[in-house]
Amino acid sequence: MSDPSRRGVLRLSAGTALLGTLALTGCGRGDTATATATEPIDDKPATGIVNVWAAQGDADVLDKVIKPFKSANPDVTVKFTLIPNSEYYTKLQAAVAAGKGPDVAQFFPESQAQFLDPSILRPVPDGLVDSGAFFKSLWDAGLVKDVAYTVPWYAYTYALVYRADLARKAGVEAPTTWAEMVPFFAALKGAGAVRGLGADNGWDIFNGQDVAMYAWQAGGNLLSPEGSWTLDTPAMVDALKYNASFFTSGSADTATPTFLDAQPYFVSGRTATMITGPWVLGQLDTAAKKTGWTAAHVATAPLPAGASGSVSFSAGGTWGVLADSGNTDSSWKFVRYVTKPSTQVAQYAAYGSLPAVISAWDAPAVKKQPLLDAFLTQLKNTKAFPQMGTWQQVATRLGKETETVAKGTQTAEKAAASIQAYAKSLGTGTE
Structure with a gap:
């Protein structure tokens, strides 16, 4: 299952998002035609070499x-390059900008906006997969102007994880x-807990994501219908106050x-609740x-609802095919x-990666895990973060x-x- 070391990926991408956008669209691709919609993919066996880059973690078992x-396609060779999380996007950006990227690359739906461009990724072929089979927000995270550039691989979101023994x-x-x-x-x-909540207090992009999530719960949007930022709304103010209440009440420490x-x-009882992802359960x-x-000792629950319900964000892993792939x-x-x-169920069995395909959650291996029920419920009510090139920087500033506000200054x-x-x-990085 995705582990917290992925925080390094997002911290890094937040600092390099603008650089990455400029580099990817301006270097190394002068002779590469922009990828356009491709022909449907047939059912004939795969052949040749497929170079796949992915971040270490969920891909370790691929x-x-x-x-x-590979057994069904004996004439294909899949070569994996697994890169440490903290280095992944930097190395991928550099390789793509130099025209030396892989055929297939892993992305993270919460931080892939700078790659969603036809000069970088090929549009997903019509009929390759059923878009309706995935959690909607995960699919939407790969859409730009109704064109899909990524296919969801695994999923996670945030829910409430708490000490059931203390609640009883x-x-x-x-x-x-x-x-x-x-x-x-x-x-x-x-x-008996020292604090009711163990809050994320890095005051970084993750806090920004949390408050964006609360703004959705309060009925807000991060973008206007025209695509401009709307971050000073009453809903955002309510979100900031709600988050601050955890600290000003003494429930959490800053x-x-x-x-x-x-x-x-x-575990020790110094805190009794976490707002976190499913990896902690393992x-x-x-x-x-x-x-x-x-x-x-542990129970889970969907996030408490604001004025517009219980809404979380979608995250996980996706796959895209590079525009200049040779295969x-x-x-x-x-x-x-x-x-x-079936492959997503196998991935769950091998590593604990939660399926992005909704039907895979009905498999006994997944369904028999009661602590995952809250995450499934929450995944059905999630939104994608803005697919804008500057979102990572905006979220970091928001954090x-x-x-x-939490400290009262x-x-x-x-x-x-x-x-x-x-x-x-x-701006949004799309102007």
């Missing part, structure tokens, strides 16, 4: 997972609305736990140094195979402004105005 593909002791159920959130934290504290301490704090037994600890036919056949429901209204001014000065 060579094993695609053994049936306090006699409370998981919160379902914003208004119930802080009282829930207080109840867990009363049941400095601890640090990122690496989040799970030990949760790591808490290790943190507790006791097999079965998670099943006995597009076999590349798309590889992508088609790894995004089949920094979030800190000022700036009002939510002024923070929202500052974020809007910054975003407006950057």
Whole structure:
């Protein structure tokens, strides 16, 4: 399952997004024709060499997972290059700009906007996959002007992960609305936790993503229908205030736990709730140094609803075929195979990567995991972050402004105005 080391990818891409956009569209491709819609991909065997680049993590098991593909296509050779998360986008950007990229590359739907261009990626061929089979927001993350450039591979989102034993002791159920959130934290504290919430306090892009998510829950949009930033709305102000309430109420601390301490704090009871992804479920037994600890102590729930419901963001992994691939036919056949429901179930069994294909969640291997139910519910109600070249920079600034509101050094209204001014000065990267 995706692990927190992926934070390095997003931090890096936030700092290089603008550079990447310029480099990708301006270098190394002067003689490369812009990719246009391709012919449908047939069912004949794949042949030749397919070079695949991916970030270390979920892709570590791919060579094993695609053994049936290689057996059914004996004349194809799939070569994997796995790159450390913290270096992945930088190396991919450099290779693509130099015209030396792979045939197929992995992307992250929450941070792939700078690659969604016909000079970089080939449009997904008609009929390659059923777009309706995937979680909608994951598919939408690869769309630009109704053209799809990526196909979802695995999925994750955020939900509430909390100490069920402390909730039982306090006699409370998981919160379902914003208004119930802080009282829930207080109840867990009363049941023995030092803090009700172990909040993400890096004050970076991840905090920005969280507040964007809360703005959706409050009924806001990050972009206008015309495609310009709308970050100083009443919904954004409400989102900033809601997030700040976790800290001003004493439910969470602005400095601890640090990122690496989040799970030990949760296991020890120094915190009792996390707003996080599904990867933690496979790591808490290790943190507790006791097999079965998670099943006995942990529960999950969808995120509490704001005025417009319980909305989270979609994230995970996707695949795209590079515009200058020398073997597009076999590349798309590889992508088609790894995004089949049966392959996604095999990927889950091998690594814990949650399927991006909705029907794969009905497989017994996935369905028998009750702690995943909240994540499935949440994935059905998610949105994609703006597919704009400057979104990573905007989200990073949003995270920094979030800190000022949480610490009481700036009002939510002024923070929202500052974020809007910054975003407006950057533009969207599509002008």
